Amino acid sequence: MTNKASVLLISMMIFLTACSESQPAKSPVSTTSATPTMAATTAASPTPTAAPTQTPAPTPTPEPTKAVPLEVKKDYHMNKNYDIVPNDPNGNKKIILLTFDDGPKEQEMNQSLIDILKKHNAKAIFFFNGYRIKQKPELVKLVHESGNIIGNHAWDHDNMKDMPNAKIDQQVDDVQKAIKDLTGQAPQFFRPPFGSGNDYLKAKIKANHMLYMTWSNGSLDWEMTNNKNDPNKVIENVMKQLHGGSNILMHELPWTVKALDTLLTQLEEKGYSFVDPNAIELEMR
Ligand SMILES: [Zn+2]
Structure with a gap:
């Protein structure tokens, strides 16, 4: 059991x-x-x-939420002379806006400019042409991802002053679309080739909530006659015209790349700082 x-x-x-x-x-x-x-x-x-x-x-x-770009406080505006001015009358007027036109050209130049800007804790606007974007779309991404700002410099590098309105529309809109397709962000700054525009173009840019600008301090780096291959001449030209709020026009050119580090150092030594383009209001006043 x-x-x-x-x-x-x-x-x-x-x-x-x-x-x-x-x-x-x-x-x-x-x-x-x-x-x-x-x-x-x-x-x-x-x-x-x-x-x-x-x-x-x-x-x-x-x-x-994704589409909204990183918000930076708009502490500056551009005046009628294309100078950058602090909104606060007691604000720091010893500021500089750095711009590079006519790219994107070569990766090496873009990368050097990006590296030098980063070294000086500066951001610039790169005004690109549409026909060049089509040739080097990867450089648009490179510049955008570096935190620098991409501006619209029209599709072709043509004088827009006497252009028919429909062609102006195309010159502006095609670049907006190309850059937005590549970066997800359409440009907020426009600079006409040769600084040459007309009332229709200015009104169009304003209606698009973009800021139209030429410049107030030309480095003359585009003058091929005497300045070619001479970075010191680029620096000298900028320093001669230096004033508070200088909107400095430079180009993607080898001698400008060579000049940039020294130029930014000299500007800093004179007590100037570099304005973040994102901090500039999009309405001229
Ligand atoms: Zn240009």
Whole structure:
């Protein structure tokens, strides 16, 4: 009898162990079976009607948040002379805006400019032409990802003063689209080739909530006659015209790249600092 009893005990224990072991194996099955039941319940109740309406609502919300560029306090504005001025009358007037036109040309030049700017904790506007963007789209991304700002310098490098309105539209809009497609952000600054525009162009830029500018301190780095290959001449030209709020025009040119580090050092030594283009209001006043 004792033997029978122990056999019974053992077989009971085996049975119990088998039961407890089979439970976790069963549980996922029961969970899966519970889900359709719950779904069926929700399907029957008015809840599912509310659920689909609620679900698409939060989806569009993150999209505008993504599209909004990093907000920088707009502490500066541009005056009629294209100088940059602090909004606070007691603010620091010894500021400089750095700009480089006519790119993107070569990766090496863009990278050097980016590196030198970074060394001096400065940001610049790179005014790009559409036909060059088409040739070197990867450089648009390079400059954008470096934290510098990309401006619109029209599709072609043509004088826009006597251009028909429809062609002006195309020259501006095609560049806006090309840059937005590459960076996700359409430019906020426009500079016409040769600094030459007309009333229609200015009104169009304003209507697009962009800032139209030429410059107030030309480095003359584009003058091929005497200055070619002479970085010192570029520095000398800028320093001669130096004033508070200087909007400095430079180009993607080898001698300008060579001049930049020394130029920025000299400006800093004279007590000037470099304005973040994102801190400039988009309305001229
Ligand atoms: Zn130009």
